[in-house]
Amino acid sequence: MTKPKISTDWMAGCSGCHMSLLDIDERIIKIAELADIRATPITDLKEPDEDGVDVGILEGGVNNTSNEEQAHRMRSRCKLLVAFGDCAVFGGVPAMRNYFTLEEALRRAYVETESTDSEGKIPDDPEICVPTRVRALHEVVPVDLFVPGCPPDPDVIYYVLSELAQGRIPEIKDDKLHWH
Numbered sequence: 001m002t003k004p005k006i007s008t009d010w011m012a013g014c015s016g017c018h019m020s021l022l023d024i025d026e027r028i029i030k031i032a033e034l035a036d037i038r039a040t041p042i043t044d045l046k047e048p049d050e051d052g053v054d055v056g057i058l059e060g061g062v063n064n065t066s067n068e069e070q071a072h073r074m075r076s077r078c079k080l081l082v083a084f085g086d087c088a089v090f091g092g093v094p095a096m097r098n099y100f101t102l103e104e105a106l107r108r109a110y111v112e113t114e115s116t117d118s119e120g121k122i123p124d125d126p127e128i129c130v131p132t133r134v135r136a137l138h139e140v141v142p143v144d145l146f147v148p149g150c151p152p153d154p155d156v157i158y159y160v161l162s163e164l165a166q167g168r169i170p171e172i173k174d175d176k177l178h179w180h
Contacts, residue, residue, distance in 0.1 A: 004054035004165055007039040008084070009047075009074060011067040012094040012134060013060030017085035018042060020151035024158045031158070034165035048077040055080050055164050061087040061094040062140045066129035075141040080164070083137040086150040093150075095134040102131055147172055 010018060018041055022028070031037065038053055039045035048056055056078030062071055075081050086092040097105050111120040137143050147160055156172070163170035 003034065003036045004167065005036045005038050005049065005052075006055045006057065006161070006164070007045075007048035007053045007074070007078065008041070008057040008059070009039070009070055010041055011058060011060030011070055011088070012063035013085065013087040013092060015041070015059070016151040017059035017087075017149075020149075020154050021157050021161075023154040024161075025154075027158050031161045031165055034162065048074055050077065052077050052079070054078065055082065057082040057084045058088050058137055059084045061091045061134045062132070062137060063094050063097070063134040064129040064131045068132070068140060071137060071140045080144045080169075081137075081141065082145045082147060082160070082164075083143045084147050085152055086148055088137040089146045089148045091134050091136045095136075098134050106131070145169065145172070 008018065008021070022042070024031070035055075037043065039048050056074040058071060058074055058081065060067070062068055083089045087094055091098075100108075106122045110116065110122045113120075138146075145160075147156065149156065152160075160170045160172070
């Protein structure tokens with residue numbers, strides 16, 4: 001039997017969900033025995049296989065045109081898409097930016113911060129992606145499974161990955177929402 005392929009990526013967030021994934025510790029070996037871990041921020045492969053993967057996992061909100069492209073690419077290349085962590089599920093902390101205009105947020109980030117020198121200016125290079133309103137992943141592409149948490153607990157992550165690797169859709173409810 002062929003192992004299912006799993007790819008992950010992160011968008012607008014703190015990368016804490018992937019840090020929590022690493023916190024499953026030696027259990028990652030068990031997942032690697034069950035699944036073919038492909039492109040992730042922690043592997044050399046950086047994009048999901050062009051010929052597709054079984055499971056795509058995205059962390060972070062969608063806050064710019066590059067994130068939109070990532071979301072569409074992962075959705076088009078995976079059979080099942082997982083929104084991983086509160087930023088992907090709800091918009092999370094990055095969505096707090098939505099309470100301000102984009103100009104206000106950019107001015108604060110690049111001109112008014114205490115660490116900005118007197119030359120501070122808002123970047124305008126055409127190579128830079130265009131910021132957008134921050135959205136949860138399901139507002140951009142269809143999502144098949146939601147794993148909330150900031151970040152999700154390592155035990156929940158292990159449960160989700162092991163279920164997915166064995167071809168089952170995990171139930172995220174009751175103690176799986178708040179593992180202790």
